[in-house]
Amino acid sequence: MKHIISALVENKPGVLAHVAGMFAARAFNIDSLVVGRTEDPKLSRMTIVVVGDDRVVEQVRKQLAKIVPVVKVQDFAGQPMVARDLMLITISAPADKRPEILSLIEMFKGRVVDISTKQLMVEVSGPESKIEAFIDACKPYGIKNVARTGTIAMPRQGQAEVKS
Amino acid sequence: MSPKSRSAAVSADKSTSKAGAQIIVDTLIDLGVDTMFGYCGGVVLPLFDRLYDAPIRVIVPRHEQGGCHMADGYARASGKVGVVIATSGPGACNLVTGLATALMDSVPLVALTGQVRTELIGNDAFQEADTTGITRSVTKYNSIVKDIKDLSRVIHEAFYIASTSRPGPVLVDIPVDIQVARYEADGPVKMDLPGYKVQTKGHTRQISATAAAINKSEKPVLYVGGGVVTANASEELRALAQKAHLPVTMTLMGLGAFDQNSPESLDMLGMHGSAYANYAVQECDLLIAIGARFDDRVTGKVKTFAPNAKIIHIDIDPTSISKNVIVDIPVVGDAKYILTELLKEVEFRERAAWFKRIAEWKKKLPFTYDKKVSTIKPQYVIEELCRQTKGEAIVTTGVGQNQMWAAQFFKFSRPRQFISSGGLGTMGYGLPAAIGAQIARPDATVIDIDGDHSFNMTMTELATAVEHKLPIKVCILNNGYMGMPRQWQELFYGKRYSCSCLQNPNYADVAKALGAAGETVEKKADVPKAIEKLLAEKRPCVFDFRIEREENVWPMVAAGKSLNEMDGLDILESMA
Ligand SMILES: Cc1ncc(C[n+]2csc(CCOP(=O)(O)OP(=O)(O)O)c2C)c(N)n1
Numbered sequence: 001m002k003h004i005i006s007a008l009v010e011n012k013p014g015v016l017a018h019v020a021g022m023f024a025a026r027a028f029n030i031d032s033l034v035v036g037r038t039e040d041p042k043l044s045r046m047t048i049v050v051v052g053d054d055r056v057v058e059q060v061r062k063q064l065a066k067i068v069p070v071v072k073v074q075d076f077a078g079q080p081m082v083a084r085d086l087m088l089i090t091i092s093a094p095a096d097k098r099p100e101i102l103s104l105i106e107m108f109k110g111r112v113v114d115i116s117t118k119q120l121m122v123e124v125s126g127p128e129s130k131i132e133a134f135i136d137a138c139k140p141y142g143i144k145n146v147a148r149t150g151t152i153a154m155p156r157q158g159q160a161e162v163k164s
Numbered sequence: 165m166s167p168k169s170r171s172a173a174v175s176a177d178k179s180t181s182k183a184g185a186q187i188i189v190d191t192l193i194d195l196g197v198d199t200m201f202g203y204c205g206g207v208v209l210p211l212f213d214r215l216y217d218a219p220i221r222v223i224v225p226r227h228e229q230g231g232c233h234m235a236d237g238y239a240r241a242s243g244k245v246g247v248v249i250a251t252s253g254p255g256a257c258n259l260v261t262g263l264a265t266a267l268m269d270s271v272p273l274v275a276l277t278g279q280v281r282t283e284l285i286g287n288d289a290f291q292e293a294d295t296t297g298i299t300r301s302v303t304k305y306n307s308i309v310k311d312i313k314d315l316s317r318v319i320h321e322a323f324y325i326a327s328t329s330r331p332g333p334v335l336v337d338i339p340v341d342i343q344v345a346r347y348e349a350d351g352p353v354k355m356d357l358p359g360y361k362v363q364t365k366g367h368t369r370q371i372s373a374t375a376a377a378i379n380k381s382e383k384p385v386l387y388v389g390g391g392v393v394t395a396n397a398s399e400e401l402r403a404l405a406q407k408a409h410l411p412v413t414m415t416l417m418g419l420g421a422f423d424q425n426s427p428e429s430l431d432m433l434g435m436h437g438s439a440y441a442n443y444a445v446q447e448c449d450l451l452i453a454i455g456a457r458f459d460d461r462v463t464g465k466v467k468t469f470a471p472n473a474k475i476i477h478i479d480i481d482p483t484s485i486s487k488n489v490i491v492d493i494p495v496v497g498d499a500k501y502i503l504t505e506l507l508k509e510v511e512f513r514e515r516a517a518w519f520k521r522i523a524e525w526k527k528k529l530p531f532t533y534d535k536k537v538s539t540i541k542p543q544y545v546i547e548e549l550c551r552q553t554k555g556e557a558i559v560t561t562g563v564g565q566n567q568m569w570a571a572q573f574f575k576f577s578r579p580r581q582f583i584s585s586g587g588l589g590t591m592g593y594g595l596p597a598a599i600g601a602q603i604a605r606p607d608a609t610v611i612d613i614d615g616d617h618s619f620n621m622t623m624t625e626l627a628t629a630v631e632h633k634l635p636i637k638v639c640i641l642n643n644g645y646m647g648m649p650r651q652w653q654e655l656f657y658g659k660r661y662s663c664s665c666l667q668n669p670n671y672a673d674v675a676k677a678l679g680a681a682g683e684t685v686e687k688k689a690d691v692p693k694a695i696e697k698l699l700a701e702k703r704p705c706v707f708d709f710r711i712e713r714e715e716n717v718w719p720m721v722a723a724g725k726s727l728n729e730m731d732g733l734d735i736l737e738s739m740a
Contacts, residue, residue: 009359010358010359012307013308014296014297014300014306014307014308017297017300018300021300021301022301025301055486055490058486059483059487062482062483063483065482066481066482067359068304068305068325068357068359068360069359070359071358071359072359
């Protein structure tokens with residue numbers, strides 16, 4: 001099962017290497033790992049997606065917490081949360097297919113961010129499943145390149161989804 | 165030097181500023197360091213220069229690995245933090261085995277390494293190595309100091325992290341320009357470790373649940389590891405075992421935590437543990453692990469480990485809990501605190517049937533060996549060492565059969581008396597660890613029970629012992645083989661002794677060449693006299709006991725077997 005784990009870490013050199021090294025040394029499987037700054041310049045947030053049974057994820061959580069510059073670890077499993085991936089994708093888009101592709105992008109609330117005679121670059125964000133679905137939908141046209149961020153997540157405070 | 169920069173230098177001298185190297189030394193003194201182990205090199209010369217006048221004893225080993233094991237042996241024997249210094253590049257790299265050894269056995273250690281000048285870092289400068297990168301997975305924590313303002317604080321943090329919670333080695337990498345830069349220190353340092361939490365108190369409800377389980381249990385076993393030694397909780401452990409009437413078995417690392425001469429002792433458990441401890445664990449209805457980590461050398465096949473038992477695990481390190489074996493009651497906290505709390509709630513219970521059953525196993529299957537043969541049996545040498553020192557010596561070991569026999573046949577009664585590389589199994593640990601232990605405990609008898617090949621790995625450190633006039637006693641159990649691999653080759657590889665038999669030097673001659681005393685013992689009848697002589701010797705000495713070449717360690721739980729499926733029981737039984 002996939003678990004999304006969030007770790008607040010000190011903004012110090014070597015922390016990412018330490019976290020990544022711990023995963024490698026203990027043979028834990030990382031699905032994605034995203035690091036970025038937070039509102040506090042001293043802290044960064046790592047969002048780590050791991051695959052494994054409850055026991056494995058429990059060890060991951062504890063081993064992460066044990067790393068000295070890791071300040072706080074949360075596992076979002078079973079909690080209401082918002083999880084998002086961001087993707088840039090270049091699709092082959094000859095003139096005759098463009099209207100079709102544009103309406104597809106519309107359906108996925110994507111945005112065209114670059115355009116040339118032969119292809120389009122599109123930005124899509126959302127839950128991983130939506131990203132996967134968009135990739136599938138684009139396949140028939142020919143995918144040139146994909147860049148994805150991996151998942152970031154935050155626990156939800158309110159109960160209902162607010163449409164974005 | 166231009167006139168301008170010269171005047172700047174002079175004015176800096178007049179101020180109250182201090183060089184980085186002086187800050188390091190002053191910080192070490194503040195932290196109570198009076199002894200350390202260090203090897204020099206270009207980028208630590210500023211530091212060594214300041215140490216020259218400092219009230220700190222610096223022991224220079226012959227190899228940084230030796231220095232690191234010395235600091236480790238010093239820490240294990242004294243309970244204090246061991247400190248080791250190495251230069252950049254090759255010096256720092258030579259620490260790796262020593263750091264990993266300390267990490268696996270939770271030994272408080274601080275390593276200070278020199279690094280090339282800050283502006284050269286990353287450019288493949290002479291003797292540059294990415295020390296923090298290389299040592300990240302063999303330290304509890306490490307960091308590089310790139311600003312002299314952080315220097316004192318980072319060293320304070322290193323000592324704090326090394327010695328608290330589950331102890332371990334911490335490395336601080338210090339570029340040489342930071343050692344020579346000057347800084348006006350402004351008052352006491354404040355540690356800044358928002359991510360480091362030390363949890364000592366255990367959960368009250370879990371402690372009560374533990375006490376209730378003990379009170380209810382018919383067939384309990386306490387399974388004790390090095391954590392009890394680290395927590396200085398031996399006294400509380402003894403009180404608990406007596407008050408609640410519990411048999412106690414120890415891991416290799418736990419030896420000494422509980423007096424092996426007391427009736428509740430089951431001695432060591434695991435792969436080469438006692439038959440009675442292994443049977444007791446497999447049959448018990450309650451297993452209380454304290455400061456132990458369910459290592460595979462202890463559990464054998466995990467699936468069938470203690471199959472009938474409810475398992476309680478008391479440990480300061482939450483990652484140890486339910487890592488290898490799922491436990492019923494986890495108690496995270498300091499062993500001393502938790503045992504003190506537990507003591508208030510446990511009751512005495514006779515458990516006559518359980519102790520009777522254990523006594524029968526003990527009688528039928530003791531640790532023993534063939535006493536009739538004319539060759540020198542390694543077990544005999546150890547028994548004689550134990551007898552003549554009245555079990556009082558501090559014992560360090562190599563790795564292999566020598567280590568297992570030392571664990572089986574010396575009866576330890578006090579914590580910090582048995583010093584051995586348990587987790588990593590580092591050959592070459594025994595001699596330097598003995599040096600560190602002797603420095604920590606100048607009045608104690610320190611014996612390194614070693615294997616010939618383990619000794620080969622770090623024997624140059626005899627020169628260090630000679631230089632510092634340390635009366636350490638090395639007893640080589642010389643079987644002319646890498647005995648443990650040979651035993652496995654005998655049992656599992658059709659006696660094809662590939663790689664495990666090499667030519668050895670004459671160790672008595674080696675010892676003499678290095679300035680120590682040396683002797684070869686070839687006859688069984690000479691053993692008691694030789695040991696008498698060894699114990700009376702005031703110099704470092706090496707006694708080379710030519711033991712029975714193909715003696716094996718029994719019992720043995722082969723890899724993948726359950727604890728109660730021991731080989732060699734027939735051999736033990738026939739000699740009991
Ligand atoms: C540094 C290191 N290399 C290799 C090993 C693997 N190993 C374990 S025991 C052993 C041989 C030990 O031989 P010796 O020191 O003579 O001890 P004996 O088993 O004969 O008592 C070896 C090679 C090890 N534990 N450590």
